[in-house]
Amino acid sequence: MIIGLDVGGTHIDAVLLGNGKVIKKSKVPYASISMIEGICRAVDELLKNEGPSEIERVNLSTTLCTNAVLEGKTSPVGMILESGPGLDASFLACGEENVFLDGYIDHRGQEIKPFNESIIREAAVRFKEKGISTIGIATKFSVRNPIHELKVKELLGVDFFPVVMGHALSGKLNFPRRVYTTYLNAAVYERFSYFASAIEKAFEERGITAPVNVLKADGGTMNLKKAVSFPVYTVLSGPSASVMGCWGLSGINEDAVVLDIGGTTTDISFFAGGVPLLEPRGIRIGDYPTVVRAIYSHSVAIGGDSAVRFERGKLAIGPRREGPPKTLGGPVPTPTDAMILMGLLNAGTKEKAYLAMKELGDIMGISPEETARLILERMGDIIREKVEELLEDINNKPVYTIRELLYGEKISPKKAVIIGGPAKALSLVLERKLKIPCIVPENFEVANAIGAALSRVTAEITLIADTGQGYLTVPELGIREKIGREFNLEKARKQAMELIKERASALGSLSEDAEAEIVEESCFNMVRGFYTVGRNIRVKAQIKPSVTNLKIN
Amino acid sequence: MLKARNRLGLVFFPAFDWAISPTHPEREERLLYTLDQVSEEGLEDIEGIEFFNPVLAKEEDIKRVHFCVPDVESVVTKSHVISAGGAIQAARALLEGKVDKAFAMVRPPGHHAHRVVYGDRGFCIINNEAVMLEHIRQSFGPKKVAIVDTDCHHGDGTQDIYWNDRNTLFISLHQDGRTLYPGTGFPDELGGPGAYGYTLNIPLPPQTGEEGFLYVIENLVMPIIEEYKPDLIVNSAGQDNHYTDPITNMNFSAQGYAKLTELLDPDIAVLEGGYSIEGALPYVNLGIILALAGIDYSHVKEPDYDPDKIRQPKWISDYIKRLCEEVYGKWLHKEDIARKMFDGSDFVRRKKRIYYDTIGIMENQEETIKVCRSCSGYTLIKSKCDLGYFILAIVIPPGACKECVEEARKIYEAADPDDYTGVYLQDRVNDEYKLKK
Numbered sequence: 004m005i006i007g008l009d010v011g012g013t014h015i016d017a018v019l020l021g022n023g024k025v026i027k028k029s030k031v032p033y034a035s036i037s038m039i040e041g042i043c044r045a046v047d048e049l050l051k052n053e054g055p056s057e058i059e060r061v062n063l064s065t066t067l068c069t070n071a072v073l074e075g076k077t078s079p080v081g082m083i084l085e086s087g088p089g090l091d092a093s094f095l096a097c098g099e100e101n102v103f104l105d106g107y108i109d110h111r112g113q114e115i116k117p118f119n120e121s122i123i124r125e126a127a128v129r130f131k132e133k134g135i136s137t138i139g140i141a142t143k144f145s146v147r148n149p150i151h152e153l154k155v156k157e158l159l160g161v162d163f164f165p166v167v168m169g170h171a172l173s174g175k176l177n178f179p180r181r182v183y184t185t186y187l188n189a190a191v192y193e194r195f196s197y198f199a200s201a202i203e204k205a206f207e208e209r210g211i212t213a214p215v216n217v218l219k220a221d222g223g224t225m226n227l228k229k230a231v232s233f234p235v236y237t238v239l240s241g242p243s244a245s246v247m248g249c250w251g252l253s254g255i256n257e258d259a260v261v262l263d264i265g266g267t268t269t270d271i272s273f274f275a276g277g278v279p280l281l282e283p284r285g286i287r288i289g290d291y292p293t294v295v296r297a298i299y300s301h302s303v304a305i306g307g308d309s310a311v312r313f314e315r316g317k318l319a320i321g322p323r324r325e326g327p328p329k330t331l332g333g334p335v336p337t338p339t340d341a342m343i344l345m346g347l348l349n350a351g352t353k354e355k356a357y358l359a360m361k362e363l364g365d366i367m368g369i370s371p372e373e374t375a376r377l378i379l380e381r382m383g384d385i386i387r388e389k390v391e392e393l394l395e396d397i398n399n400k401p402v403y404t405i406r407e408l409l410y411g412e413k414i415s416p417k418k419a420v421i422i423g424g425p426a427k428a429l430s431l432v433l434e435r436k437l438k439i440p441c442i443v444p445e446n447f448e449v450a451n452a453i454g455a456a457l458s459r460v461t462a463e464i465t466l467i468a469d470t471g472q473g474y475l476t477v478p479e480l481g482i483r484e485k486i487g488r489e490f491n492l493e494k495a496r497k498q499a500m501e502l503i504k505e506r507a508s509a510l511g512s513l514s515e516d517a518e519a520e521i522v523e524e525s526c527f528n529m530v531r532g533f534y535t536v537g538r539n540i541r542v543k544a545q546i547k548p549s550v551t552n553l554k555i556n
Numbered sequence: 557m558l559k560a561r562n563r564l565g566l567v568f569f570p571a572f573d574w575a576i577s578p579t580h581p582e583r584e585e586r587l588l589y590t591l592d593q594v595s596e597e598g599l600e601d602i603e604g605i606e607f608f609n610p611v612l613a614k615e616e617d618i619k620r621v622h623f624c625v626p627d628v629e630s631v632v633t634k635s636h637v638i639s640a641g642g643a644i645q646a647a648r649a650l651l652e653g654k655v656d657k658a659f660a661m662v663r664p665p666g667h668h669a670h671r672v673v674y675g676d677r678g679f680c681i682i683n684n685e686a687v688m689l690e691h692i693r694q695s696f697g698p699k700k701v702a703i704v705d706t707d708c709h710h711g712d713g714t715q716d717i718y719w720n721d722r723n724t725l726f727i728s729l730h731q732d733g734r735t736l737y738p739g740t741g742f743p744d745e746l747g748g749p750g751a752y753g754y755t756l757n758i759p760l761p762p763q764t765g766e767e768g769f770l771y772v773i774e775n776l777v778m779p780i781i782e783e784y785k786p787d788l789i790v791n792s793a794g795q796d797n798h799y800t801d802p803i804t805n806m807n808f809s810a811q812g813y814a815k816l817t818e819l820l821d822p823d824i825a826v827l828e829g830g831y832s833i834e835g836a837l838p839y840v841n842l843g844i845i846l847a848l849a850g851i852d853y854s855h856v857k858e859p860d861y862d863p864d865k866i867r868q869p870k871w872i873s874d875y876i877k878r879l880c881e882e883v884y885g886k887w888l889h890k891e892d893i894a895r896k897m898f899d900g901s902d903f904v905r906r907k908k909r910i911y912y913d914t915i916g917i918m919e920n921q922e923e924t925i926k927v928c929r930s931c932s933g934y935t936l937i938k939s940k941c942d943l944g945y946f947i948l949a950i951v952i953p954p955g956a957c958k959e960c961v962e963e964a965r966k967i968y969e970a971a972d973p974d975d976y977t978g979v980y981l982q983d984r985v986n987d988e989y990k991l992k993k
Contacts, residue, residue, distance in 0.1 A: 088857045089597050089842060094558055107859060110592040110838060115859040144596055179557070179598035284600060292557065292601050401607045403591065404573040405634055408609060527585045528578060532802070535579065539588065 004053065005551070006061040007456020008045055009244050010038060012070075016452040017045035019053065023553060026053075028449045038067060039201045046209065055210040063227075064218035064244040064455040067198050068191040068237050073289050077190035078137045081130040081163075083155050084182060085118060085142035095179055097186045097291075099135055102126040104142070104151070111469055111539075112148030112476060112483075123158040131162065139189040141169035141182045146478040147467060153481070165192045165232075170478035172235065173294035174465025174543070177284060183291040188235035195234035199227050216511055220286050220297035222247045222279055222454070222548050223461025226511035233510070235295055238288050241451060243298040246272045246279050248454025249420040251550040252444035260390055260416040262433070263450075264423035266308040267324040269386060271301045271393060275414050279548060283400055296463060299397075303389045307339040307425040311378055313366050318381045329359035336363050338382050338425065341375035347428035379429065383436035390416075390437065422447040457550040460511040463522075464544050466499045471529050471537025479506055492526040492540055499544040507546045518547040560604030561850025565655035567608045567642040568594065569662045574635040576914065581803065581831040582664050582679045590661070593838035594845070605849055608649055610642035610662065613687055617644065619989040620690040621717060622682060623937070623949040623980045624673045627991070631673055636681045639664050643688035643826050650823060651696050657848045658824045659793075660684070661841060665828040667711040667792050668738060672921065672939050672949060676914035678709060678738060685792055685826050686717045689724070693954065694987070698723065702786040704777060704820055705729065706769075706813075707794020707828040708804040710741025714792065715755050720748030720925055720932050721953060725756075725784050729772055731797070731804055732759040737913060743883055746890070748925045749898040750932025750953075753890025756780070756883055761875060762805035765868035766812035768876045769797065773819045776880040780887055791822035795830025795840040799866045800858070803831055807866040810836070814843030814853040822848075835860070898927050917942040926964075931957040934964035949980040961985050 004021035013034055019027040029048050033041025042063070050058075071077055079099035086092035087107030095101075106118030130138070138159060142151040149170040156166050167189040169181040206215060216224035218240040225236065242263065249261045256277035263270040273280040279298045286297035304322030312319045312335070320338060328339035330351035336359040342348035343356035360371035360378075367374060398413040419441045421430055426443045434441040446453060468475045468490055475486045475495075480502060500519050507513045523543040528535050570587035577583070599605055615628050617640070624631045642662035650658045666685060668678030675681065685703055693699055703718070705711035705728040718724040733739045747755040758772055781789065795801075797808035817825070825844060830837055839858045846853035886893070898904060903924050910919040919941040926933035935951040948971050952964045961983070968981040973992045981990040 086855075088839065088855055088859065089593070090558070090846070091852045091855050109834075109859060110589045110596070111834070176592060176595040177598045177601070178596050179601060290557075292598075399609055401568060402609060403568075403570050405571055405638060406573055408569070408638060409634070525572065527572075527588055528583070529585060530579045530583060533579050539585070 004057050005059055005456045006046065006049055007452040007454070008042060008061070008063045009241060009451035009455050010042065010063070010065040010067070011241060012066060015041050015045045016449050017049055018449050018452040018456055019049040020453065020456050020553065025446050025449070025453065028446070028452070038065070039198065039205060042202065043205050046206070046211070050209070056212070058211055058213040060213050061206065061211065061215045062218060062224055062455045062458055063202075063215065064240045064451065065237060066241060068195055068234050069239055069288065071191045071194050072187060072238065072291070076194065078193045079133070079135050080137045080139050080186055080189045081126065081135040082182070082186060083123070083126060083138065083140045085151055086178065087115070087143045089143065095182045097183060098139065098190065100130060100133060104155075106151055108142060108144040108148050108151060110144060110147065111472065112144060112467070112474065113472065114148065114150065118151060120158060123155055127159060127162065136163050137189045137192060138163045138166045139185040140166065141178070141185040143178045145170040145181070146174050146176060146465065147476060148483060149476075149478055149481060150483065165189060167192065171481060172233065173285070173296070174463070174478045175285065175294045177294055180285055180292050180294045184235055184285070184293040184295060187238070187288065187291060187293065188233065191234045192231070195237070196231045199231050202227065214512060218244055218455050218458055219461065220295055221281060221461055222298045222458055223546070224458045224511055225460065229510055235293065238295060239286055239297060242270050242272070242300040244451040244454040244458070245270070245422060246298050246300070246454065247458045247550055248450030248452070249422060249444065250274070250279065251453055251457040251553050252446065252450060253420050253442050255418070255420065257417045258414050260419045260437070262386065262419060262421045262423070264421065264425050264429060265306045266424065267304065267306045268302045269305050271303060271390060272299055273394070273397065273414055273416065280397070280414070301393055303386070305382065305385055307342070308333070308337050310335045311337055311363065313363060318377060320378065320382055320385060330355040336360065338378055341378040342425060342428040344371060344375045345379070348425065379432045382429065383432040386433065387436040418442060420444060422450045454550070457553060459517065459549055459551060460507050460513055460546060461548050462503060462507040462510050462546045464499060464503050464506050466495055466502065466542045466544070468495050468540040469537060471539070477502055488537070490540070491538065492524065492542075495540045495542045496521055496524065499542045503544040503546060513546070518549065519544060520547055558602045558851060560602055562656040562848065563604045563606070563654070564845065564849040565606050565608055565646055565649035565658040566845065567610055567646045567658070567660045567662060569610050569638060569642045571635055571638065571663055576676070576679060586663055586831070586833050587661065587837065589834050590837045590841045593842055597842060599845065602849070602851070606655060608645050610638050611645045613637045613640035613644055613682070613691070616989070617687050617691045618682055619982065620694065620984065621686045622669070622671060622673045623947065623982065625945050625947055626978060631675055632681055635664060638662070640666065640682050640684045640687040643684040644691050646826070647688045647692045647824055651692055657822075659845060659848055660824070660826045662827060665794070667705060667707060667714050667794070667828050668709070669713040670716040670910060671951070672919070672937060672947070674917060674919060674941050674943060674945065675912055677910070677912040679829070679914060680713060683713050683717055685714055685790055688826070689790065698954070699787045700785070701725070701788045701790060702727065702781050702784055703790045703792060704822070705792035705794070705828070706797070706816060707792055708796040708801065708806055709736060709794065709829060710738055710757065710759075711792055712738045712740045715741070715745065718751070719755060720750045720935060722751035722754045722932065725754050725780070725786060727756045727758070727777055727780070729758045729760060729769065731806055732761055735762055736804060738911070743879070743886065746886060749894065749904045749927045750925065752894035752897070753887055756887060758879060758883055760806070761872050763807055763868055764872055764876065765807040765866050766809055766815070766863070768868050768872055769808055769812055769816055770819065771873070771876055772880060773816055776884055778819065780884070788824065789820065789822040791817070791820055791825040792828045793825040793844060794828030795836060796832075798830065798832050798836035798840060800832040800835035801830065807868060809861060809863070809866060810839035810843040810856050810858055811861070813840045814847040814856060817844050817847035901927050903927060926960060928957060928960055931955055931960055934960045936967065945977045947978045947980060948976050950982065952983045952985055954984040956985050
């Protein structure tokens with residue numbers, strides 16, 4: 004059996020899965036108790052009639068790090084940055100203290116200029132004086148050569164902990180995002196470590212010996228013990244859990260759109276060829292854009308409780324929520340009132356819903372029933388327009404080859420999976436608007452917890468080989484080693500396929516049927532003068548995101 | 557995060573799967589390190605910088621500018637259609653009001669492509685700027701445009717296309733043609749009878765540095781542009797004046813290019829040449845982007861940048877000063893000189909030899925321009941090349957008078973196809989393009 008937990012802002016969704024079905028589900032509010040107590044309460048409730056030894060794994064999606072960042076409950080961080088030539092780096096300052104180094108590594112990972120080591124010694128003194136023990140190090144092009152980041156860490160010695168290095172978090176090129184990601188990982192490190200040991204202790208007390216995993220924003224998991232080094236990966240994993248849940252519940256294997264319709268917002272995600280689409284550059288947390296891999300999710304300010312008004316001859320829905328639906332005692336009519344009147348939703352009374360719609364209908368000069376119908380039509384249109392707009396944007400992302408420009412694949416959803424309170428009530432109208440089948444999966448109200456439960460380990464690595472210089476670099480694993488002139492794309496692929504497993508094991512246990520794949524590859528001949536001086540090879544490999552088949556368990 | 561002062565549209569298309577040949581300067585690797593730098597700087601995240609994919613230039617976009625021989629399909633490759641389409645996309649983003657400035661970082665380049673095209677010369681087949689400009693003039697109405705070509709090689713193709721068009725002021729700064737391909741671009745090349753003085757050439761001596769380039773921009777180009785009052789300024793932003801470029805001999809820098817861009821303040825920049833793919837391009841492109849966006853570029857410097865090492869000698873400064881005075885004098889007196897040169901003639905004829913270095917063929921051309929009092933006059937081109945083609949091409953420019961249109965069309969109708977391998981008509985007044993064989 005698997006336990007899946009999704010810790011939200013006010014409550015915890017929990018499911019117990021086994022024998023191909025949802026054995027138990029519960030919702031535990033934890034406003035008055037700590038998150039850890041809430042989690043324990045949820046687990047206890049699931050295990051009322053089960054032995055803890057039956058549990059194969061516990062998967063947990065938590066808002067701990069997200070909230071810590073958004074509420075500023077983070078550790079003071081001393082940042083050591085090296086930007087070299089380019090943008091004026093002063094805008095990157097973050098954390099408590101910032102120190103800028105004067106060295107430079109270029110785009111090929113060549114050390115152009117070593118940094119002055121005395122800057123580090125002086126910084127160490129200053130950090131200690133200020134009581135800063137958490138350090139983040141990010142240097143430009145460290146993903147091409149991490150030596151400056153490693154050197155800084157070495158110079159700082161044992162007096163500081165944790166020391167987070169940018170290259171270990173992502174192989175992506177984007178220095179500002181690397182700086183912010185490094186900062187955030189350092190800033191939430193202590194808080195997450197405390198949480199991890201508390202959970203471990205609590206589970207031990209309950210006799211749960213199964214592995215505990217936490218969910219990442221990319222819809223994969225990592226082992227709780229190993230996650231303490233990468234807490235930043237757990238931010239905003241909630242929406243991703245829901246997308247993974249939809250995948251597990253409805254078996255998406257084509258292009259699809261996922262709509263999570265809530266009270267005030269609708270989250271839109273996509274599947275491309277049966278795999279969740281990722282954010283192209285990484286997720287944004289508050290003011291910080293990061294390189295954290297994440298499932299693409301776009302929030303639109305429209306939901307069941309959005310305020311509905313009649314303005315300038317048109318129905319306006321949202322973006323604000325003025326309170327609960329009028330039927331349930333709220334101040335203004337909402338789409339939920341329309342759904343209740345039309346018999347699509349069981350809540351409150353139809354009489355109150357009738358009055359809510361009449362209020363609006365009288366202004367428009369139409370019947371309450373017609374008003375309700377129009378509201379849902381309008382809501383369907385707004386969602387369709389937004390889906391189309393996002394697809395337009397996604398399908399026009401920059402490409403760099405003639406082949407991709409002329410023949411690149413475009414996402415064109417073949418079905419929609421809809422979850423959230425108003426999902427069932429809206430499915431028919433959305434089917435008509437989107438002109439594709441709309442599925443509302445069973446147990447969708449706990450899709451997030453189910454998604455958490457079914458998620459499996461994911462990982463990604465970037466391998467850069469430069470035979471001109473004779474070096475191979477894999478930043479995520481801190482690898483920089485010599486290679487011969489004969490190293491080629493085929494060898495790079497093979498090595499990447501082996502190393503991705505190593506990276507996955509560093510994040511959690513890799514199940515046997517996990518699928519490794521090469522997601523990007525290129526090989527450029529480097530020509531200087533009229534001679535080929537080497538090859539510049541770039542390969543990205545990943546453990547394919549996947550969900551455990553619900554039916555097998 | 558940072559915010560751009562000017563909204564900037566970037567069409568960045570490095571064509572990673574296209575090369576002229578594996579070791580040619582125009583090869584897959586050319587913009588690889590520029591993309592690395594642009595990605596690592598996080599430009600995509602700067603508020604106000606927006607990326608666009610190229611559209612494909614259509615056949616009529618190309619025919620509005622060129623006579624492709626034997627036809628468009630035979631000489632123009634997909635890569636060129638995309639490169640010109642990248643420029644079109646950049647210009648459209650600007651004219652549709654999505655951005656305040658646009659930069660097409662596309663390859664292959666285009667400024668050596670003349671009006672008549674037999675194939676590739678100077679790595680160019682179709683003229684990206686001209687195809688872009690005529691596309692937007694067609695879509696958005698007439699525009700008075702200044703093209704400033706800052707590539708190290710003379711923009712001979714652009715000069716040829718706009719030779720007789722006073723609505724397009726063409727100014728080229730380049731390494732002296734006596735020392736570099738294509739060997740043209742001297743101060744006495746000033747334009748046809750309908751646009752005399754609207755082509756200006758400033759050939760700079762090898763070793764010209766930051767001081768020289770910026771002097772020309774500040775003291776010659778900007779005053780002329782201020783007098784000309786164009787609706788749009790286009791920069792053919794070649795980057796091969798850089799001190800590390802392998803095929804030229806100048807001493808310009810990333811800081812210099814960024815300052816030049818800031819001074820010139822173009823609406824649209826289009827990448828041309830530049831083959832120091834590691835030592836220059838990542839920094840020069842970044843400098844130009846930041847200058848266009850109105851973001852601090854003072855830290856954009858090549859790792860080996862040393863202003864003292866690349867400072868130009870004093871004799872070059874003096875020479876450039878005199879050259880600027882000479883060229884400005886020609887600009888100032890263009891109408892008088894034109895009257896003296898062309899008054900009384902009905903036609904102005906010149907002969908040209910055009911070498912296609914990339915494919916190794918020679919073209920011989922005779923260009924005849926009608927001298928007309930009410931318009932810029934039509935142009936007749938007789939062209940012969942080593943490939944065995946002998947064509948007659950007739951250009952009716954936009955704004956041509958009724959008489960010129962009629963006369964030129966009559967010449968087309970009367971031409972005997974048996975005398976040529978093809979007779980071509982480019983009628984911009986009626987937006988009509990014909991070929992008879």
